[in-house]
Amino acid sequence: MVTNREPPEDFGEDGLEAMFAEARAEAPPVSSALFAAIMADAEHVLDGRGQVRSPGPLAAIWQAIGGWPALSGLATAAAAGIWIGVAAPEILEAEPMEQAETGLYGIEDIAPGFADVSAWLSEEGGA
């Protein structure tokens, strides 16, 4: 039971202002390590600008189809298609392809899974 307890002394406006002043003087400096880390982040953000800047409509479509890597894959596929179409459509027949395997590259090097297709074609032809 607490009785006759004196109220705590008022801290006072002047005391509080003095403490604020001391706190202002105590402001922690930014260390060189922190400064370097912040600048490294800034560099990183600039380097990855494509992910930071919001893409425009054309850029969004471009990114949706995969950007430059997708375009190079598409170009390779197109060139291969033209080559197959112009040079030798009969190459897709099983027998010449089997002969081609006597060369430096086997057909499986060029078209993995061809053996399965070839076997299926042979079976279908024989049926």
Next chain:
Amino acid sequence: MGSTADTDGDARDEVLLRAFGRGDRGGARLLTQRLAPRVLSFSARLLGGDRAEAEDVTQEAMLRLWKIAPEWRPGEARVSTWLFRVSRNLCLDRLRRRRGVGMDEIAEPEDDAPSATAKMMHKSRVSALEAALLTLPERQRVAVVLRHIEGASNPEIAEVLQISVEAVESLTARGKRALKSALAGRREELGYGDE
């Protein structure tokens, strides 16, 4: 106290940020020199003087600034108040995670330099203020720290807290009253007895 609305500084911050958004690395350096100390100081006050956590918050807040730079809309907000707002949210997250840590665990000044009495007293006062600030409701703490320690103007604080200037005045007044109450009876101990 430097509570003036730093209009020139605000405009310069925005120019630098937009320059960075266009790829100017120099903008980042100048902005860091100008704003990181304020963010660090503000965060340290909100986190009860935890320097390591305040540095993490500062780095994260600045990173968010770099990321938003290309989309920064001129005149919509001050860069400094935007940073204070982000820092405040980051500090809040950390304080929530830290919930349950008692006042006893807040770092006390070291007691290994008896000859440096004045320095010790200064540290004691700063620690006492940081501990008392932690007893305030979060919005009062933000308002008092920004107004009386970081020197922000009431309109700036209103931007940070997204409330009216009148509400800021009320918050800071209640915050100061609560601080005096938290520190009541410690005037002598903190060396203000004969002032």
